[in-house]
Structure formats: C-alpha cells, structure tokens
Amino acid sequence: MDNIKPIKHLFTRAAFGMRFEDVSDDEHLTAKATVKQLFKTSDNSDSIDIIKDSTDYTMLMKGDIGAKKIFLQEQRQQEKDLNLAWIDKMSKTDAQLREKMTLFWHNHFACRSNRASFAQQLNNIQRSNALGNFRTMVMEVSKSPAMLQFLNNQQNQKGHPNENFARELMELFTIGRGNYTEHDVKESARAFTGWGFNKDGEFKMRPFVHDDGQKTFMGKTGNFQGEDIINTLLERKETAYFISNKLYKYLVNETPDPAHVSAMADVFYNANYEIKTLLEYIFTADWFYDDKNTGNLVKSPVEFLTGLNRQFYITYQKPEVLLLFERALGQVLFYPPNVAGWPGGRNWIDSSSLMYRIKIPSTLLNGGIIDFTGKADPEDEAYIATLHNQQQAVATKVQAQPDWDRFLNSIPKDTSKMAIAQFMLAPKLNNTLIDTVTQATDIKQMVIELVSTPEYQLC
Structure with a gap:
C-alpha cells in the first residue's frame, strides 16, 4: 500500500475519503489515472427529487391559522426529508466528486428558503453545474426562486430598487469585495429590477416593474439587463481569482499560496470558467500533493x-x-x-x-x-x-x-x-x-x- 499516498490524498479532497475497498490491485495506478476515474464516475448528475410541492400558496395566504400551522409542519418535515436525502446520497453515491463540489457550491451560494421545493431546486442547480460552467451556474442560481426570495429581489422594482441581491452577487458570488463601487451596486440593482418568480416557483421577468433606463456599470453605459451585469462581472479576471482563491482553501490549504491561486485563475479564466478544467489542473499539479498540503484541513x-x-x-x-x-x-x-x-x-x-x-x-x-x-x-x-x-x-x-x-x-x-x-x-x-x-x-x-x-x- 506504499504507492497509494497521493491517491489517498486525492480521495480526501476530491471525495469523502478513501476506503480499503478502493485500494486497487494495480500497483501502477497513478494519481492522474485516479483523477480521470473520479471525473468519469461523476459524469452524470442525478438530481434529488423527493419534494413534491403541490401547495396552493395563494389560497394559503387567505387561509385560517389552522391551515398555516399544518403547512408549517409539512414544510419542517420536507426540510428534514431533503436534508437526509442529501446526506444519504453523499454517503452512498459513486459520483463523489460531483457531490463534494455540490457541497462547495451549496456554501458558496449560501441560501435559506422557507419552501423545501425551492431549496431542492437550487441544490439540483448546483449539482448539475457542479463540474460544468461557472457562468451557466451563476445565471441559473440568480434566477432561482430560492435565491431571489432570500435576497429580496422579488421586491426589486423600478423607482424602488432593492440592492440586496446585486450587492451579494458581487461581494460573495463573483468578483469579491474591493473590486466594485457603491455606484456599481446601485446601477446593477436597477438592471435586476423585475427579476422574480411566480407561485409555481418559475422564474419570471416582469417588464412592467423593470427599469429600462440607461445604466453605467463598471465603466460601461447601456440599457443593461441582469444577464449583462453577470457577463460584465465574469469579463473581469478578478472574478476568476476570487473563485480560485476560495477553491484553494476548500481543496488545498486554508492559507492560500498567491502564486498557485494566480495560476489557477489563469486556467479558469482562459477556459471560459469551465470548472472541470480548473479542477483537473489542481488535482494534477505537483504542489497539490506537497506534504504541507496533506492532512492539514479540518473536515466540515x-x-x-x-x-x-x-x-x-x-x-x-x-x-x-x-x-x-x-x-x-x-x-x-x-x-x-x-x-x-x-x-x-x-x-x-x-x-x-x-x-x-x-x-x-x-x-x-x-x-x-x-x-x-x-x-x-x-x-x-x-x-x-x-x-x-x-x-x-x-x-x-x-x-x-x-x-x-x-x-x-x-x-x-x-x-x-x-x-x-x-x-x-x-x-x-x-x-x-x-x-x-x-x-x-x-x-x-x-x-x-x-x-x-x-x-x-x-x-
């Protein structure tokens, strides 16, 4: 078992740990071959689909206290069921890399929802895009009812912009603090006016409350929509660096190495934000297997x-x-x-x-x-x-x-x-x-x- 040290390390970071049954009889098995195997077993995204939301929320709002109490009890049970379904999935799946990264994105796009069906939908967005394209994921997360509700964008309307979603999109989800101004927050909030969802949890663009005036964001002026704001943020290499730095702390070392993070950002940016390309780079880098980067992270x-x-x-x-x-x-x-x-x-x-x-x-x-x-x-x-x-x-x-x-x-x-x-x-x-x-x-x-x-x- 002497040759498995790098493979075991890979399993602790790209998966949930190595089992004895994962030890191959092939003495020539390499970390590079294991990386390929981890991606192969995570090729398919198998969504969680245990929450069936059939509640009529319009009627509920008009209902009596008893109906609301029953509804809240049902929601609590659904929240439990969803939580346990994901733990069970992580504990049994062969698609470990996908679930490990879904856990990362679950914390990156942190969100609480009082509707379990919304939480399940967001979790599946993060799962299906976990090894895919970051741009696609940001777009889908930004249009999810869970996030729109959590960050108050349902209340973001022309003449009365709510800046909550626009601010967190920049500070926490893409470019990071220090790389935008308060003016950028205000103007981008205007671009996201009208983004909301209907009672069935479907994204709806509501033109009648959207601000279609000229906006100036990060030095550009135009009649920007929300998608334009996201694309502009991803044009900035600071976004690639911000995500790479966070991934380094999750997968490599809590104390980032600026040179390694910078190299990761180059790979990520040049690959047009393909997550798989970035992860392959990390898992095949010599420094990933350095002694200083092994056995040093606290398990969540x-x-x-x-x-x-x-x-x-x-x-x-x-x-x-x-x-x-x-x-x-x-x-x-x-x-x-x-x-x-x-x-x-x-x-x-x-x-x-x-x-x-x-x-x-x-x-x-x-x-x-x-x-x-x-x-x-x-x-x-x-x-x-x-x-x-x-x-x-x-x-x-x-x-x-x-x-x-x-x-x-x-x-x-x-x-x-x-x-x-x-x-x-x-x-x-x-x-x-x-x-x-x-x-x-x-x-x-x-x-x-x-x-x-x-x-x-x-x-």
Missing part, C-alpha cells in the same frame, strides 16, 4: 459524518439522529448562518463541537448513547424537535449499524496494524498514535480508537 461536519458513513457502511434505524449531529457540530444543510455561508476551516472546531466529534465515532460504531445540549437557533427548531427542553441534556440512543464484516474483509491480507492506522488517518502518526497501535490486540477496537482522535478530524 458533513464531510466528517459522510466519511464515517462511507468508511463503515453505516445504516440508521432512525436517520433523524444525523440532523442532531449536524446541529451539534454546527453545520445543518440548507441552513447556513447567513448569506456568507459557513466560515469553515479552523472555525469548525470549538470545545463543544470537538467533544462531539471525538465522541460520535465510538457512539456510531459501538451502538452508544450521546447527549445533546444547547439552546437552538429558532430557525433550526425543525431539526431538533426531539429535544423537548433545549436547555437540558437529552440522551439519545443512536441506533446505527456499521457493517464490520465488510469493513474488516476489505482490508488487504497481511496489512500491518501500522499500515491500517496510517491509511485511516491523513496526518502522519505521532508517538501517542503509534503507542495506541502497538498496544492494540483487536483490529476493530484499534480502528474505533483511531477514528476517535483529533487526527481523524483532519483530511
């Missing part, structure tokens, strides 16, 4: 949970417990803290979340009990309905079933305990870990101890 809560599910083939009698794990670890899918998304990196770890991170693996793998504490964000209440008193610790029996036979049988014969340990962890083994391995008499127990270490939180 969703990557952590998904990785455990995949590594140990875990099934859940009550999958809702995953929602409690997300809440305890600080990343509830479809519920980013704000439009800037989760800050990520070292911010994932605090004393409370680290305690849960260390405890969760043994709880899942040994059928244990875990305590959930803490006061809920009111908007997260749908996810912690089982906690009747949110100030009080609640012990929950985690009914999870790992497939230990499959896991243990997938370990190549004659693999040493030390090799198993090094395979399970991204960082190099320190003296404490070496002692754990040396003293272990049972492989299963050793593995549980290894995944219950701080080192397992790194990828």
